[in-house]
Amino acid sequence: MTKTIKEINEKIKKGEAVVVTAEEIIDIAEKEGVKKAAQKVDVVTTGTFGPMCSSGAYLNIGHATPKIKLGGGRAYLNDIPVYTGFAAVDVYIGATALPDDDPRNKVFPGEFKYGGGHVIEDLVAGRDLKLVATAYGTDCYPRKKLETWINIKDVNEAVLFNPRNAYQNYNVAVNLSDKIIYTYMGGLKPNLGNANYCSAGQLSPLLNDPYYKATGIGTRIFLGGGVGYVVWQGTQYNPSVPRKENGTPCVPAGALAVLGDLKQMKPEWLVGTTMQGYGTTLTVGIGVPIPILNEEICRYTAVKDDGLWTQIVDYSEAYPQGKKGGLGEVSYAQLKSGKIAVQGKEVPTGSLSSYPKAVEIANILKEWIKKGDFLLCEPVAYLPGPESGYTFKPLRERPIEN
Amino acid sequence: MISKRIVLHFPHRLAGQPIVCKLAKDYDLEFNILKAYIIPDEEGLLVLELSGEDKSYEQGIQYLTLIGVKVQPLSQDITRNDRRCSHCGVCVPICPAGAFVVEPLTREVRFHDNECIACGLCVRACPLHAMEVTF
Numbered sequence: 167m168t169k170t171i172k173e174i175n176e177k178i179k180k181g182e183a184v185v186v187t188a189e190e191i192i193d194i195a196e197k198e199g200v201k202k203a204a205q206k207v208d209v210v211t212t213g214t215f216g217p218m219c220s221s222g223a224y225l226n227i228g229h230a231t232p233k234i235k236l237g238g239g240r241a242y243l244n245d246i247p248v249y250t251g252f253a254a255v256d257v258y259i260g261a262t263a264l265p266d267d268d269p270r271n272k273v274f275p276g277e278f279k280y281g282g283g284h285v286i287e288d289l290v291a292g293r294d295l296k297l298v299a300t301a302y303g304t305d306c307y308p309r310k311k312l313e314t315w316i317n318i319k320d321v322n323e324a325v326l327f328n329p330r331n332a333y334q335n336y337n338v339a340v341n342l343s344d345k346i347i348y349t350y351m352g353g354l355k356p357n358l359g360n361a362n363y364c365s366a367g368q369l370s371p372l373l374n375d376p377y378y379k380a381t382g383i384g385t386r387i388f389l390g391g392g393v394g395y396v397v398w399q400g401t402q403y404n405p406s407v408p409r410k411e412n413g414t415p416c417v418p419a420g421a422l423a424v425l426g427d428l429k430q431m432k433p434e435w436l437v438g439t440t441m442q443g444y445g446t447t448l449t450v451g452i453g454v455p456i457p458i459l460n461e462e463i464c465r466y467t468a469v470k471d472d473g474l475w476t477q478i479v480d481y482s483e484a485y486p487q488g489k490k491g492g493l494g495e496v497s498y499a500q501l502k503s504g505k506i507a508v509q510g511k512e513v514p515t516g517s518l519s520s521y522p523k524a525v526e527i528a529n530i531l532k533e534w535i536k537k538g539d540f541l542l543c544e545p546v547a548y549l550p551g552p553e554s555g556y557t558f559k560p561l562r563e564r565p566i567e568n
Numbered sequence: 569m570i571s572k573r574i575v576l577h578f579p580h581r582l583a584g585q586p587i588v589c590k591l592a593k594d595y596d597l598e599f600n601i602l603k604a605y606i607i608p609d610e611e612g613l614l615v616l617e618l619s620g621e622d623k624s625y626e627q628g629i630q631y632l633t634l635i636g637v638k639v640q641p642l643s644q645d646i647t648r649n650d651r652r653c654s655h656c657g658v659c660v661p662i663c664p665a666g667a668f669v670v671e672p673l674t675r676e677v678r679f680h681d682n683e684c685i686a687c688g689l690c691v692r693a694c695p696l697h698a699m700e701v702t703f
Contacts, residue, residue, distance in 0.1 A: 442692050517656050519656060
């Protein structure tokens with residue numbers, strides 16, 4: 167039994183497509199078997215809502231009179247520096263950018279109350295942002311200074327463009343040292359005081375498509391409450407990692423680069439985020455629809471938390487020093503039970519990724535498809551799989567001798 | 569028996585008086601100080617768990633109110649902004665009092681403000697700034 171995306175889209179247009187979430191397919195496959203489930207179900211929707219640091223947005227603010235060339239100059243949105251190394255009035259705001267005068271970790275742990283991620287949230291929420299820019303002035307762009315309020319409804323383009331989102335699996339972070347540490351995985355209490363993880367597990371997009379057989383460049387997705395697209399593999403893409411029998415990687419592996427029109431997104435799905443002692447980021451809502459083209463794809467989507475595994479990593483020493491070797495493997499079912507065993511100790515778990523929000527995203531996407539508002543896109547190219555030999559390399563440092 | 573977590577705001581003029589001592593001696597109330605600070609020349613703040621017989625507790629609170637101490641329940645001062653909370657659950661193992669509990673089925677995080685000891689750890693640890701302290 168095979169289906170094509172075209173056939174599924176015809177059913178969606180007629181309102182006849184059977185769409186279920188990645189949670190619901192588990193029961194269907196268990197009760198009716200994968201073969202029947204694959205015949206019955208046309209689309210499985212996934213979802214994830216967690217902090218994703220490699221996120222940002224570009225804006226074209228429009229030309230002032232007289233004109234100014236921000237390229238090569240400096241610009242700030244709500245005191246957050248934005249990247250200006252493009253043409254005259256294009257800027258890029260990154261989620262982790264901080265005000266020049268933020269004390270950062272000088273007063274430890276830093277509070278990081280407002281950064282690039284918060285600017286993106288304010289922008290999407292329709293709030294006015296203060297733009298302050300300086301430039302060097304040219305014959306065709308004579309102006310050297312600009313101070314103005316801007317609003318998303320007035321700028322030309324506002325595009326969310328995230329180079330790495332929706333990581334396919336992630337480490338469980340713990341702290342073996344005797345002092346509290348502050349990381350991108352949250353505050354970690356000393357002597358294995360807590361274990362933090364960050365994945366929607368059985369609802370996570372790429373854990374439901376472990377070999378990237380349904381997701382590729384051009385896949386239309388739920389992004390930040392609106393519609394977006396997968397545009398490339400995410401940075402640090404690493405498909406050639408150890409995998410379980412069900413195909414899912416047991417370490418961080420694939421990721422998605424995603425893009426979409428920020429003007430149709432919603433602030434509740436793009437939330438400015440602070441990691442105490444670490445910095446700012448953006449919590450992003452993503453949902454990927456998986457077309458059930460055959461039994462194999464259906465089997466992948468029926469994966470459960472007890473079949474998804476990840477590594478426990480010490481963030482006081484092993485992670486910062488790039489030392490190999492974890493502290494063991496746990497399943498997402500164990501993580502969600504509220505405690506795991508590490509080195510013989512019972513450690514309470516905390517999640518950075520919101521499962522209730524992931525469920526909500528998968529349900530919203532399901533409704534969009536069922537109503538015929540959202541058609542699936544045939545990828546123009548699939549993402550590199552384990553057979554590609556594509557790997558994630560560390561930096562090879564070469565000393566610069568003067 | 570009654571046991572409540574309360575926030576006491578002391579006006580400047582009461583800063584030098586042994587008020588909590590009176591609660592114990594005259595009203596036979598047990599207290600457990602959770603937090604205390606004084607802003608010089610302005611006010612003092614004390615977060616207490618206060619326990620005792622119902623009648624004594626009532627009389628103790630009456631005494632506090634009468635001398636000009638503002639008394640309010642702690643739950644009024646530590647609140648969760650439900651619009652910002654995503655129910656991620658990172659606060660759950662951070663809270664030393666076990667005030668956050670994950671519902672096993674929905675995985676939503678419940679905040680039991682009666683368990684809160686006002687340490688403020690969750691306020692700083694919440695990535696979305698959903699926890700708020702107002703005292």
